[in-house]
Amino acid sequence: MTERSLVSALPALADGPVTVQGWVDTVRDQKKVQFVVLRDESGAVQLVNPRSEGREGISDAISGLAQGSFLTVHGQLKHDERVKLGGLEVRIDELVVETEAIAETPIADDTSIDKRLDWRFLDLRQPRNNLLFRVQTTFLHALRTYWVERDYIEIFTPKLMASASESKAELFKVDYFDRPAYLAQSPQFFKQMAQTAGFGKVFEVGPVFRADPSFTSRHATEFTGVDAEISWIDSHEDVMRMQEELLRAGLQAVKDKHGDEIRELFDVEITVPELPFPRIPLLEARRIVEERGHHIDRADLDLDPEGERQIAAYVKETYGHEFVFVTDYPASIRPFYHMRHDDDPTLTKSYDLIWNGVEITTGAQREHRVERIEAQALEKGMDLEELEFYLDFFRYGAPPHGGFGMGLARVLMLMLHQSTLREVTFLFRGPNRLTP
Amino acid sequence: MTERSLVSALPALADGPVTVQGWVDTVRDQKKVQFVVLRDESGAVQLVNPRSEGREGISDAISGLAQGSFLTVHGQLKHDERVKLGGLEVRIDELVVETEAIAETPIADDTSIDKRLDWRFLDLRQPRNNLLFRVQTTFLHALRTYWVERDYIEIFTPKLMASASESKAELFKVDYFDRPAYLAQSPQFFKQMAQTAGFGKVFEVGPVFRADPSFTSRHATEFTGVDAEISWIDSHEDVMRMQEELLRAGLQAVKDKHGDEIRELFDVEITVPELPFPRIPLLEARRIVEERGHHIDRADLDLDPEGERQIAAYVKETYGHEFVFVTDYPASIRPFYHMRHDDDPTLTKSYDLIWNGVEITTGAQREHRVERIEAQALEKGMDLEELEFYLDFFRYGAPPHGGFGMGLARVLMLMLHQSTLREVTFLFRGPNRLTP
Numbered sequence: 041m042t043e044r045s046l047v048s049a050l051p052a053l054a055d056g057p058v059t060v061q062g063w064v065d066t067v068r069d070q071k072k073v074q075f076v077v078l079r080d081e082s083g084a085v086q087l088v089n090p091r092s093e094g095r096e097g098i099s100d101a102i103s104g105l106a107q108g109s110f111l112t113v114h115g116q117l118k119h120d121e122r123v124k125l126g127g128l129e130v131r132i133d134e135l136v137v138e139t140e141a142i143a144e145t146p147i148a149d150d151t152s153i154d155k156r157l158d159w160r161f162l163d164l165r166q167p168r169n170n171l172l173f174r175v176q177t178t179f180l181h182a183l184r185t186y187w188v189e190r191d192y193i194e195i196f197t198p199k200l201m202a203s204a205s206e207s208k209a210e211l212f213k214v215d216y217f218d219r220p221a222y223l224a225q226s227p228q229f230f231k232q233m234a235q236t237a238g239f240g241k242v243f244e245v246g247p248v249f250r251a252d253p254s255f256t257s258r259h260a261t262e263f264t265g266v267d268a269e270i271s272w273i274d275s276h277e278d279v280m281r282m283q284e285e286l287l288r289a290g291l292q293a294v295k296d297k298h299g300d301e302i303r304e305l306f307d308v309e310i311t312v313p314e315l316p317f318p319r320i321p322l323l324e325a326r327r328i329v330e331e332r333g334h335h336i337d338r339a340d341l342d343l344d345p346e347g348e349r350q351i352a353a354y355v356k357e358t359y360g361h362e363f364v365f366v367t368d369y370p371a372s373i374r375p376f377y378h379m380r381h382d383d384d385p386t387l388t389k390s391y392d393l394i395w396n397g398v399e400i401t402t403g404a405q406r407e408h409r410v411e412r413i414e415a416q417a418l419e420k421g422m423d424l425e426e427l428e429f430y431l432d433f434f435r436y437g438a439p440p441h442g443g444f445g446m447g448l449a450r451v452l453m454l455m456l457h458q459s460t461l462r463e464v465t466f467l468f469r470g471p472n473r474l475t476p
Numbered sequence: 477m478t479e480r481s482l483v484s485a486l487p488a489l490a491d492g493p494v495t496v497q498g499w500v501d502t503v504r505d506q507k508k509v510q511f512v513v514l515r516d517e518s519g520a521v522q523l524v525n526p527r528s529e530g531r532e533g534i535s536d537a538i539s540g541l542a543q544g545s546f547l548t549v550h551g552q553l554k555h556d557e558r559v560k561l562g563g564l565e566v567r568i569d570e571l572v573v574e575t576e577a578i579a580e581t582p583i584a585d586d587t588s589i590d591k592r593l594d595w596r597f598l599d600l601r602q603p604r605n606n607l608l609f610r611v612q613t614t615f616l617h618a619l620r621t622y623w624v625e626r627d628y629i630e631i632f633t634p635k636l637m638a639s640a641s642e643s644k645a646e647l648f649k650v651d652y653f654d655r656p657a658y659l660a661q662s663p664q665f666f667k668q669m670a671q672t673a674g675f676g677k678v679f680e681v682g683p684v685f686r687a688d689p690s691f692t693s694r695h696a697t698e699f700t701g702v703d704a705e706i707s708w709i710d711s712h713e714d715v716m717r718m719q720e721e722l723l724r725a726g727l728q729a730v731k732d733k734h735g736d737e738i739r740e741l742f743d744v745e746i747t748v749p750e751l752p753f754p755r756i757p758l759l760e761a762r763r764i765v766e767e768r769g770h771h772i773d774r775a776d777l778d779l780d781p782e783g784e785r786q787i788a789a790y791v792k793e794t795y796g797h798e799f800v801f802v803t804d805y806p807a808s809i810r811p812f813y814h815m816r817h818d819d820d821p822t823l824t825k826s827y828d829l830i831w832n833g834v835e836i837t838t839g840a841q842r843e844h845r846v847e848r849i850e851a852q853a854l855e856k857g858m859d860l861e862e863l864e865f866y867l868d869f870f871r872y873g874a875p876p877h878g879g880f881g882m883g884l885a886r887v888l889m890l891m892l893h894q895s896t897l898r899e900v901t902f903l904f905r906g907p908n909r910l911t912p
Contacts, residue, residue, distance in 0.1 A: 081676035141873035164673035202910035237600035240517035437544040437577035474638035
């Protein structure tokens with residue numbers, strides 16, 4: 041590999057020969073001197089070429105440079121505090137154009153998000169977008185490290201299934217040789233299977249598919265799910281405790297590694313949350329929201345999006361906290377596999393986690409007693425025959441267990457105060473978008 | 477959460493009160509004393525109940541215990557070197573049956589792999605299988621840590637695509653609202669896109685789908701792919717150097733954490749490979765194999781499976797090494813996007829990695845100059861119109877880059893000397909298998 045210096049490493053280097061590689065951000069082609077701003081994955085640096093005798097080859101090459109062309113440049117690093125961009129520049133000795141870009145770029149700073157997504161590979165060259173995926177990397181690695189240090193097992197559950205995982209709605213059908221298959225809407229059933237297999241504690245980060253025709257800023261047909269499931273819990277409280285520790289670990293890592301850059305490029309201050317997060321039962325949350333003057337406009341007992349914002353505002357004012365666990369959802373609005381309270385079977389041992397006014401997680405203790413799972417499934421009008429393979433998991437013994445699922449892009453969206461999942465997904469997928 | 481002791485933690489505890497939780501492995505129901513072997517995710521422990529006055533409740537419960545039932549047991553830990561199983565036992569004070577298992581287990585030690593997969597959640601309770609997925613967890617975390625420490629960006633590329641990623645064969649079709657979509661056969665195009673987006677170095681661990689009707693021990697319709705792609709390389713040599721360092725890091729971590737258990741349960745000694753791995757150009761490898769008396773029975777220039785075993789045997793004898801990079805494959809048997817040698821365009825800057833006689837990886841430097849990509853695609857008879865979205869990536873500038881893809885289950889299979897992917901996949905998917 042060529043001895044290459046990242047732009048971010050230049051400030052620490054002494055004046056002298058250096059090789060940088062990246063793409064052309066801007067060219068200022070003046071009479072006596074030419075400037076090129078070169079960008080790589082770590083930053084931007086000014087290259088300079090005085091137009092003097094014997095340097096015509098370099099001058100001509102620079103005059104012909106299109107934005108986006110990739111270059112290898114050998115030159116002399118010179119620290120000079122008069123240079124606005126980082127207080128240094130590289131005087132070009134040799135310039136190799138690796139590939140030339142088409143001169144006209146199809147997107148600009150003010151291009152609509154939809155057109156930017158058509159040209160996502162150019163859009164991702166923006167320093168903000170590059171930072172976004174470095175933040176995601178750091179966040180996830182902190183989560184996985186939390187789990188691995190506590191002996192969780194990583195699983196990869198199949199995405200091809202013979203039947204629906206949670207509901208028949210929003211299901212993508214696949215031609216599987218001579219029969220139909222379906223894309224997994226969540227790893228729910230299989231991470232529970234891992235509990236009956238005696239795995240104890242598991243996690244998975246992987247794709248989740250929803251044939252959801254919505255076009256909101258919060259929905260996608262394919263997204264990355266972050267899932268965990270643990271055995272031998274007493275209640276959903278144990279799941280919440282794990283998740284809040286996990287999020288604190290993730291946000292601490294992000295703040296430590298990228299806090300300054302995030303402040304600079306997103307104007308956001310990363311807050312490492314205090315533990316425990318506030319917990320409010322749903323029915324109390326509804327009362328609080330209504331008392332604040334918002335009428336919840338839903339046929340069922342859930343919060344509406346404005347209700348989520350209102351309870352978040354209440355928690356922020358009352359506890360100074362960005363997160364709130366809304367707990368104990370009525371059984372009527374929870375899946376059949378959520379465990380119910382012994383002393384009030386109308387309520388489940390479940391929660392939603394709301395961050396800055398938006399739901400990012402559903403978690404619960406699961407029912408592990410097969411007779412109760414069957415009864416609850418029947419009550420929801422489900423076909424037990426289609427659930428046979430799932431019910432079998434529990435017929436040969438099962439430990440008490442629970443877990444959560446969390447949308448990765450939602451977390452990123454809220455962490456960096458973005459308005460839509462489209463901005464924080466590498467390549468967004470929606471009802472109208474399958475490319476690039 | 478209940479104060480629970482893992483079985484693996486018992487040897488270090490002093491005699492006295494303890495709570496263990498797990499499932500029933502065996503029951504010996506004798507006249508004067510009852511024994512239960514309880515298993516959890518960390519090991520097995522003997523529970524003992526002397527049949528004496530006042531303990532009838534516990535005695536009756538034990539007499540009714542089926543294998544697989546999950547228990548919580550409070551009791552007194554007693555170290556006693558006469559106890560074969562770990563030199564300790566727990567005298568039961570209280571026994572709670574969390575869930576009862578059906579008394580007849582559908583599988584036994586000698587059950588066929590296919591039937592064991594029908595009951596995979598029971599099959600996974602075997603200590604060997606549990607260890608297998610802990611090994612996988614440790615291995616992958618070491619790989620990701622290697623990458624994260626070197627500033628790689630983790631990406632999640634979409635699995636839903638508008639057209640084929642590599643070839644039209646082996647493609648699963650999805651009903652995507654009112655049009656067809658296809659499941660990604662690899663993240664190839666998108667990890668290359670990340671290079672033109674200036675990400676520099678990326679990795680991905682995620683599902684890969686192949687509508688391959690084969691029933692061999694080495695094929696699956698869905699498997700976990702481990703992918704990396706890096707910019708600014710000089711040749712495929714840079715990719716091989718990264719991959720061999722990566723594998724050494726992974727195997728070192730596995731040996732450190734699980735070496736003893738792997739020796740005990742799989743009778744396998746994990747070898748941490750020396751660097752560099754041997755490299756042999758394909759045409760030379762073919763010559764060596766033929767000289768060893770094996771006639772390679774293929775119409776093209778590739779090795780056949782016996783040829784892979786023979787070159788591995790040669791490398792083992794000659795260099796004492798389990799790995800070999802077979803390099804410089806003819807362009808005729810490589811995809812259009814592999815870069816060709818400048819001085820011999822019939823050969824590509826590519827490699828396969830063979831471990832103990834089986835191929836686990838294909839890697840290469842990719843062609844980044846769009847005119848050459850187009851020419852090579854046309855030469856392979858591909859339709860440029862369908863590749864437009866991919867070709868666009870390179871029209872706005874691209875750095876030299878390369879990478880590899882590796883099948884996770886193949887790695888596990890070879891690491892633990894297993895005979896089929898079915899044994900090392902959490903839930904195997906093949907042409908005839910979509911459940912559980």
